[in-house]
């Protein structure tokens with residue numbers, strides 16, 4: 662069954678309602694011909710202000726509705742969809758209510774605070790839609806435990822391959838194994854950027870080192886170009902990349918080689934590696 666997001670709810674019903682509401686307010690504003698100039702104190706100013714205030718009360722009610730588990734008035738998904746679109750239409754209504762007469766006064770302060778609430782709501786929608794999807798993409802069909810086991814398998818496989826590589830490549834992998842850790846500061850977790858990450862460093866250095874390989878080693882190591890195509894700001898390649906197993910192996914060579922890591926302990930006891938994360942969350946210790 663296809664999943665519809667809050668934005669698509671009921672074929673964009675609330676988006677259409679918000680557009681109609683905004684257009685009606687804009688049409689009234691254009692049609693309105695006040696004696697002096699448009700501002701909050703004209704009859705249209707009061708009307709739009711009242712609509713805006715009622716809308717704010719209704720938007721506040723969402724917090725109550727979503728906690729009323731027995732309520733039969735629509736679905737919470739529908740409520741949130743309406744909340745998001747009508748909350749955005751509020752900006753149009755209240756801006757027209759001001760008649761663009763903004764200044765250093767308490768009315769303008771209230772207006773700015775309202776805009777901040779709306780902006781934070783928009784960020785909330787972004788997180789609401791992005792985070793669950795990112796978690797699904799990250800885990801795929803697997804549970805966390807299954808994913809850890811899969812990484813462990815890849816690690817064992819690629820560990821064997823890495824053994825045949827020259828010392829400098831092996832050292833690169835070794836450092837990635839022992840010094841990569843998951844977690845880190847709030848900034849690292851949120852941005853996924855960690856320039857000091859040993860795995861990210863290994864991925865960056867790999868093309869240059871692998872290019873110099875000859876003979877059997879060259880056949881063992883993934884090509885420089887395929888490695889380069891997987892480099893980026895991620896801390897460690899994606900599990901599906903040709904190099905991921907090699908990097909993963911480097912990070913799971915058993916308890917002795919992971920003594921310096923501060924990876925979060927996994928439910929299975931297997932060392933957690935940054936290949937499990939879609940974005941960088943590891944940092945060098």
Ligand code: HEM
Nearest residue numbers: 717720721723724727745748749778779782783785786789
């Ligand atoms: C002045 C305007 C607004 C007010 C007063 C308002 C008020 C609220 C309230 C009271 C909640 C419930 C918080 C809770 O108890 O968990 C909420 C949640 C939320 N609002 Fe607004 N909101 C406004 C505008 C917006 C706008 C414009 C958007 C999006 C464009 C938005 C998006 C959200 C989201 C995503 C949630 C979280 C939903 C959830 O966790 O269930 N809000 N808002």
